[in-house]
Amino acid sequence: MEDRTKHKVEQLLKSARLRRTKARSDILGALLEAHQPLTREQISERIGACAPNKVTIYRAMETFVAADIVHKAFVQDRTWYFELSHHCTTDQCHPHFSCTSCGRTDCLHELSIPMTADSGGYIIQHQRVQLEGLCPKCSKSA
Amino acid sequence: MEDRTKHKVEQLLKSARLRRTKARSDILGALLEAHQPLTREQISERIGACAPNKVTIYRAMETFVAADIVHKAFVQDRTWYFELSHHCTTDQCHPHFSCTSCGRTDCLHELSIPMTADSGGYIIQHQRVQLEGLCPKCSKSA
DNA sequence: TTTTTTCTTGCAACTCAGTTGCATTTAAGT
DNA sequence: ACTTAAATGCAACTGAGTTGCAAGAAAAAA
Secondary structure, three states: OOHHHHHHHHHHHHHOOOOOOHHHHHHHHHHHHHOOOEOHHHHHHHHOOOOOOHHHHHHHHHHHHHOOOEEEEEEEOOEEEEEEOOOOOOOEOOOEEEEOOOOOEEEOOOOOOOOOOOOOOOEEEEEEEEEEEEOHHHHHHO | OOHHHHHHHHHHHHHOOOOOOHHHHHHHHHHHHHOOOEOHHHHHHHHOOOOOOHHHHHHHHHHHHHOOOEEEEEEEOOEEEEEEOOOOOOOEOOOEEEEOOOOOEEEOOOOOOOOOOOOOOOEEEEEEEEEEEEOHHHHHHO
16 A cells, blocks of 8 residues: 555544554555445455455445445445545535446546436435446447 | 236237236236335235245346336345336436435436436446435424 | 553354246247 | 247355454553
């Protein structure tokens, strides 16, 4: 893990008033350096041989989500993808695009989905937008 | 099952050129009369004692989704909710709202999410919008 | 620093929605 | 009615995520 990452991780944990442990640092570090949503298994792989137990990772994610450090970005094949929430506001996360051809998923930070403020008494606290189709590469080669 | 429902079911299967079987009719009937997304288990419950095997239901759903009769509306607690796609266009389904307080999920047919046509080379074939927050009832009592 | 307390971790066993293989049945075309 | 291709049921399986509990590690108190 890079020093810059390590520092950011420390800051994140401190500002959220969470205990600094090796497991949590490694997990946050993996997410920070990934720049894309990761599954529990992908987090383990990125940390490597000394990765914490999967239960620990799931429990850390639960804690991070409660502390608004991490978002549950989307589900694919019954599996959650997690990502740092630094690009999201509290109530609105960026859309995610999954290519039906190559299977890759991209974060569309630049594409904002305007939302009707008044929606008949519903108070929207969180929105999740999942898009499916062909990514630029696959649509060209098709 | 009402006669009107039975007739609609027959028509749906016929127009999709799918074999008319008891299982498929019962499943589509349940979805038609529900007017809301249902899980596999809820479909079984609504059909009752003579409900088809769960494998049959899953395989029927697969077929229906491929034939564009049914949508996979959203996932909640690792479980898919299915609904008839008659209120959806091919590429855009209505948003679904889940109340974090009472747990109910509503279809927001009237709330349309405008979508940017040009999104940098991405060809959007399908969009799924999940909203979370407080429903009218819960926001009043809070 | 040492002690105490509280939170975190690992392990093993579990849960449960959804899937797979295969034998049997059934719808639809001839 | 006969044939064939597709649909169904059953049992066993898969795999992401969960739970209970004992052991270990931070932070707080002494």
